[in-house]
Amino acid sequence: MTSLLNFVYTNISDIARSASLFNTLSTFHTSKSSSKLSHNFTNNNEIHTSAARTSALLSTSIGFQLNPINITSYRLASTNSTWNESSLPDKIKSLDEYKALYDLSINDPERFWKMAAEHLDWYRFPTKIKNTEFDYRTDRGVDIKWYEDGILNVCYNCLDRHIDHDSSASKQVAVVFEPDTPTETRHHVTYGELLRDVKKFANVLKKHGVKKGDRVTVYMPMVVDACVALLACARIGAIHSVVFGGFSASNVAERISDCDSTVVITSDFGLRGGKCSPLKSKIDQALKMKQCSNVRTVLVFERNYGNNADVKDACSDQRGTLEWKEGRDFWAHKEMETVNENCPPEKMNAEDPLFILYTSGSTGKPKGIVHTTGGYLTYTSLTFKYIFDYNPGDVYMCTADIGWITGHSYIIYGPLSNRATTVVFEGVPTYPDVSRFWNVVDKHQVNIFYTAPTAIRSLMAHDDKYVTKTSRQSLRILGSVGEPINSEAWKWYHSVVGDGRCPIIDTWWQTETGGVMITPIANAWELEPSSATLPFFGIKTQLFDKSTKKPLTPPNTGELCIQDSWPGQARSLYRNHERFVDVYFKQYPGYYFTGDGCEIKKNGYHCITGRVDDVLVISGHNIGTAEVEAALNEHAGVSESAVVGYPDKKKNQGMYCFVVLKDDTKESEELRKDLIKSVRNTIGAHVNPDVIHFTPDLPKTRSGKIMRRILRKIVEPDTSNLGDISTLTDPSIVKELIKKSPRTKHS
Ligand code: WTA
Numbered sequence: 001m002t003s004l005l006n007f008v009y010t011n012i013s014d015i016a017r018s019a020s021l022f023n024t025l026s027t028f029h030t031s032k033s034s035s036k037l038s039h040n041f042t043n044n045n046e047i048h049t050s051a052a053r054t055s056a057l058l059s060t061s062i063g064f065q066l067n068p069i070n071i072t073s074y075r076l077a078s079t080n081s082t083w084n085e086s087s088l089p090d091k092i093k094s095l096d097e098y099k100a101l102y103d104l105s106i107n108d109p110e111r112f113w114k115m116a117a118e119h120l121d122w123y124r125f126p127t128k129i130k131n132t133e134f135d136y137r138t139d140r141g142v143d144i145k146w147y148e149d150g151i152l153n154v155c156y157n158c159l160d161r162h163i164d165h166d167s168s169a170s171k172q173v174a175v176v177f178e179p180d181t182p183t184e185t186r187h188h189v190t191y192g193e194l195l196r197d198v199k200k201f202a203n204v205l206k207k208h209g210v211k212k213g214d215r216v217t218v219y220m221p222m223v224v225d226a227c228v229a230l231l232a233c234a235r236i237g238a239i240h241s242v243v244f245g246g247f248s249a250s251n252v253a254e255r256i257s258d259c260d261s262t263v264v265i266t267s268d269f270g271l272r273g274g275k276c277s278p279l280k281s282k283i284d285q286a287l288k289m290k291q292c293s294n295v296r297t298v299l300v301f302e303r304n305y306g307n308n309a310d311v312k313d314a315c316s317d318q319r320g321t322l323e324w325k326e327g328r329d330f331w332a333h334k335e336m337e338t339v340n341e342n343c344p345p346e347k348m349n350a351e352d353p354l355f356i357l358y359t360s361g362s363t364g365k366p367k368g369i370v371h372t373t374g375g376y377l378t379y380t381s382l383t384f385k386y387i388f389d390y391n392p393g394d395v396y397m398c399t400a401d402i403g404w405i406t407g408h409s410y411i412i413y414g415p416l417s418n419r420a421t422t423v424v425f426e427g428v429p430t431y432p433d434v435s436r437f438w439n440v441v442d443k444h445q446v447n448i449f450y451t452a453p454t455a456i457r458s459l460m461a462h463d464d465k466y467v468t469k470t471s472r473q474s475l476r477i478l479g480s481v482g483e484p485i486n487s488e489a490w491k492w493y494h495s496v497v498g499d500g501r502c503p504i505i506d507t508w509w510q511t512e513t514g515g516v517m518i519t520p521i522a523n524a525w526e527l528e529p530s531s532a533t534l535p536f537f538g539i540k541t542q543l544f545d546k547s548t549k550k551p552l553t554p555p556n557t558g559e560l561c562i563q564d565s566w567p568g569q570a571r572s573l574y575r576n577h578e579r580f581v582d583v584y585f586k587q588y589p590g591y592y593f594t595g596d597g598c599e600i601k602k603n604g605y606h607c608i609t610g611r612v613d614d615v616l617v618i619s620g621h622n623i624g625t626a627e628v629e630a631a632l633n634e635h636a637g638v639s640e641s642a643v644v645g646y647p648d649k650k651k652n653q654g655m656y657c658f659v660v661l662k663d664d665t666k667e668s669e670e671l672r673k674d675l676i677k678s679v680r681n682t683i684g685a686h687v688n689p690d691v692i693h694f695t696p697d698l699p700k701t702r703s704g705k706i707m708r709r710i711l712r713k714i715v716e717p718d719t720s721n722l723g724d725i726s727t728l729t730d731p732s733i734v735k736e737l738i739k740k741s742p743r744t745k746h747s
Pocket of ligand 1 (some may be wrong): 204359403404406480481482485506507508510511512532594595596599608610611706
C-alpha cells in the first residue's frame with residue numbers, strides 16, 4: 001500500500017507534463033526500492049531538469065495523491081528490486097519499479113528503448129534509436145523511425161537464436177497445436193522442428209520467385225502451418241499480409257490487389273466449431289476477379305496432411321472437389337520436399353516493413369496498416385515478457401485468430417521471440433461444448449490464458465459448472481483484449497475461471513499500436529475491474545475534450561491520445577501516408593489519436609469507455625453506447641448487449657438496445673422495464689433506452705466483434721444496403737433481427 005500512496009499523477013498539457021514528470025521523479029526517488037535507481041536517473045535527467053523547472057512555473061497542474069479507496073486488493077507484490085541499472089530488469093515486480101522505469105522511458109526514451117533493443121539479436125546494433133515526428137504541420141510532417149540504422153531478422157530472433165544460444169532449445173516445444181475437434185491428433189512442434197519447416201518453406205517461397213520486399217497474402221486457418229508461413233516470409237524479408245479466414249472472396253480480392261501480392265498462401269480447408277471452411281475455393285473465386293490478375297502462384301497447405309487419407313471430418317465430402325489450376329496452384333507440403341533445409345535469414349533494416357494488416361475504417365476501404373521490423377519486434381517482445389510475467393517453461397495460450405493483430409503480436413512474434421511455448425487453437429469456445437477452453441487449459445496445462453471479453457461473456461451465460469468441473473489449477477494469469485470488459489464479466493473471469501487467484505490483465509491496444517499500450521503488469525500492482533490500469537513504458541496518454549479540442553486534466557473523461565511515439569506503432573498505411581495522417585494525426589496536432597474514449601481516474605488508472613464514434617447524442621446528452629451496454633450487462637439476466645442510435649426528430653437520436661439473455665432467463669415485459677430502470681439507475685435518469693430488443697444472438701465477426709455497423713442499419717432503418725455480411729459467424733441472425741425490429745416493421 002505504501003508504494004501506491006507514493007504515486008503522484010499529474011497530467012495536464014504538453015508543458016505541464018514535463019513538470020509532472022519532474023514531480024513524479026522526485027517522489028519516486030524518495031521511495032525505498034527505487035533509491036538505487038535514482039542515482040543513475042538523476043544524471044540522465046539533468047537535461048530535462050531545467051525544462052521541467054521552467055514549465056513547472058508555467059504550469060497550473062495539480063498533483064493527485066493516489067488513494068486506493070474502494071479498490072479490492074487482488075495482489076500486491078513485494079517491492080524488492082533486483083535491477084542492475086545497466087540493462088532492463090527481467091521482471092517488473094512492483095509499482096515502484098514500474099514508476100521508476102516509466103519515468104526513465106518518458107524522460108529518456110533513447111536510453112530506455114536502447115536497453116529494450118538489447119533483448120534482441122542484431123547483425124548491426126542501432127546507433128540511432130528514436131527519430132520521430134508526430135506534428136503534421138512541421139516541414140517533415142508525420143514520420144516515424146526507430147532503430148533506423150539497425151539490422152536484424154525477425155525470424156532469426158524468434159527461432160534460430162534460441163538454439164544458437166542454447167542447443168537444448170531445439171528440443172523445447174515452441175507450438176502446441178490444439179485442433180478444432182478434441183479427438184483429432186494434436187501436435188507438439190519443437191523450436192528445432194519449426195525452424196526446419198520455416199527454412200524449407202522459405203526456400204519454397206524463393207523457388208517461386210518471392211524476394212525481399214514482395215507482398216505475400218496469407219489466407220489460412222489457425223494451424224501451425226500459418227505460423228510457418230509468416231515466419232518464412234519474415235525470414236526472407238517478404239511482407240506478409242494476413243487476411244482473416246472468415247473474409248469473403250471479394251474482401252480477399254480487395255486486399256490482394258491493394259498490396260499487389262503476386263503469391264497467395266492458403267489451405268485447402270479450415271475447420272472451426274465442426275464446420276468446414278473451403279479456403280482454397282474462396283481464393284479461386286477471388287483470383288477470378290480482375291483486380292487479382294497479378295497473382296501467379298498459390299501455395300496450398302493440406303489441412304489433413306500426414307493423417308490417414310480417409311479421415312472423416314466436416315470437410316470429407318468436399319475433399320475430392322478441389323479446383324486446381326496447373327502452373328499456378330502447388331501443394332505446399334509437396335513443394336517442401338523439393339527444397340533443402342539451408343536458408344540463411346535475410347539481413348533486414350529495422351525500418352523495412354515486416355507486414356501489412358488490413359483493418360476496417362469507419363468509412364471507405366480497409367486500411368493497410370504497415371508495421372516494420374526492429375521497432376515492432378522490440379515492442380511486442382518486451383510487452384509480452386513483462387505483462388504476462390512469462391517464466392521459462394510456462395505454457396501460454398491466446399485464443400485470437402492469426403488474421404488479427406493479437407494473433408500476430410501475441411501468438412507468434414511476442415511469445416516466440418521470448419522462447420515461449422505458445423498454443424495454436426483452431427477451435428471455438430463453445431464446441432463441442434462450453435467447457436472447451438477450460439478442457440484445453442487442463443489438457444496442455446496452460447499457465448497464461450489470453451482471450452476476449454466477448455468469449456468470456458458468452459461462456460458466462462451458461463451454468464458455472466461447465467467451468468468448475470474442470471481443474472484449471474495450472475492457470476496463473478488471465479488476460480483480456482479487444483473491447484471493454486464490463487465489471488460483471490471481469491469478476492466472473494476472476495472468481496470462477498481463475499478461482500480468485502489469477503490477476504486479470506486487461507490489455508488495451510489496437511492494430512495500429514502493434515502491441516499492448518495500457519495494461520496491468522501481472523502481479524505488480526492492484527487491479528480494478530474494468531480498468532486497463534496504467535500505460536506501458538514509453539506511453540504518454542493525454543485526454544482531450546471532444547468539442548473544445550482542449551487538453552483535459554485527470555481525473556476526467558475524454559478522447560484518448562498518445563503524446564509521443566513508441567517503437568511498435570504503425571508507420572503508415574500501405575501506399576497511403578496521407579490517409580494515415582488524416583485518420584490518426586489531424587484531430588489533435590502533435591498527437592496520435594486513438595479514436596477511443598477514456599476515463600483517467602484520480603489514481604491514474606485508465607478505463608476505456610469505447611470508440612468515440614459510438615457515442616449517442618440524445619437530448620443534448622452525450623452517451624457512450626459502451627456505458628449503456630455495461631449497465632445492461634450488469635443485470636443478472638443479461639448475457640450480452642449492443643446499443644446503437646437511430647435518428648429521432650425530438651431527441652436527435654433514440655437509443656436502441658439489442659439484448660441477449662442468459663440461458664435461464666425468459667424475456668418478459670417486466671424484464672424489459674427492469675432493464676430500463678437499471679440503466680437509468682446505473683448511469684442517470686437522462687439515459688433512457690427507447691427500444692429493448694431481445695435476441696438469441698448478435699451479428700459478430702469471427703474475431704468476436706459485434707458488427708455495430710449492421711445493427712445501426714437495421715434500426716435506422718436502412719436495410720436495403722447492409723454491406724458485406726459474409727464475414728459474420730452467423731449471417732442468418734441479421735434476417736431475424738430485421739424481422740423482429742419494431743423500427744423495420746413500421747417503416
Ligand atoms: C478496443 C485489438 C477496451 C478499442 C488489439 C480499440 C479495447 C479497438 C481493449 C482496437 C480493452 C481493444 N479495453 N477496449 N482492453 N482492447 N479495445 O485494432 O476500441 O482489433 O480501439 O485491436 O478495440 O481493435 P483492434
